[in-house]
Amino acid sequence: MIIDCKGEQLILSKERAIYWPVKKMLIISDLHIGKSAHFRKSGIQVPDLVNQTDLQRLTALMSEFNPDNLIVTGDMFHNNFNSDANGFMHWRQRFANLKVILIKGNHDTLKNEDYEALDIEVHQKELLLWPFRFIHDKPVEPDEYYNITGHIHPGVIIYGKAKQQLKFPCFYFGKHCAIMPAFSVFTGLKILDAEQGDCFYAITPAKVIAIKA
Numbered sequence: 001m002i003i004d005c006k007g008e009q010l011i012l013s014k015e016r017a018i019y020w021p022v023k024k025m026l027i028i029s030d031l032h033i034g035k036s037a038h039f040r041k042s043g044i045q046v047p048d049l050v051n052q053t054d055l056q057r058l059t060a061l062m063s064e065f066n067p068d069n070l071i072v073t074g075d076m077f078h079n080n081f082n083s084d085a086n087g088f089m090h091w092r093q094r095f096a097n098l099k100v101i102l103i104k105g106n107h108d109t110l111k112n113e114d115y116e117a118l119d120i121e122v123h124q125k126e127l128l129l130w131p132f133r134f135i136h137d138k139p140v141e142p143d144e145y146y147n148i149t150g151h152i153h154p155g156v157i158i159y160g161k162a163k164q165q166l167k168f169p170c171f172y173f174g175k176h177c178a179i180m181p182a183f184s185v186f187t188g189l190k191i192l193d194a195e196q197g198d199c200f201y202a203i204t205p206a207k208v209i210a211i212k213a
Helices: 035-041 049-065 083-094 112-117
Strands: 002-005 008-013 017-020 025-028 069-072 099-103 120-123 126-129 132-135 146-149 154-159 165-173 177-179 199-203 208-212
Touching: 008 049, 017 049, 025 049, 049 083, 099 126, 112 120, 154 199, 154 208
Parallel strands: 025 069, 069 099, 099 120, 132 146, 146 177
Antiparallel strands: 002 008, 008 017, 017 025, 126 132, 154 165, 165 177, 165 199, 199 208
8 A cells, every 4th residue: 555654655565564665665663583482482382483474574575675775663673682583694694785774672682793793773762764753662742753663563443244343453644653563473462542633554464454543
């Protein structure tokens, strides 16, 4: 789905990503590399297939859009460098010419040398690319930049006949802030309270669907 945001054309992908064509930039959030391995270390048997599936989807997006840049608006990693992170290292080598930019989230606690080894440009707080601010969690006070964030894994409920309801991950676009869906499939969903004029874009298995608040 193609939308206009602050005069810029953005493509919303059902693979939980935004593509900004004029910048040749793919934008994702909350990849949480290492989360499944973190749970396995704690004795909870989450299959490694979770991490592999996320990287396969990311590879498919590389083929679809051929971006020059990949921005991750926080929580690219899930705490420690573990076996899942080793899998990402192989992925990174495959796309060595891709510029990867991370705006740190609360789970991004790798050592500086780990990011350097993966050739990831790290921003501690935010990245400003007019008209957007890329940041993990939205600022308290709005300003002239439109914020593109992650962190809360937004979801939306679609109601059908006979009181049926389905819950989907979504893109949220409000007056001052957009919230990205979590890229990883191994995350929960937070249903947001909408204000008048807000736009939700539900991510169904087939396509992205616009829903007005």
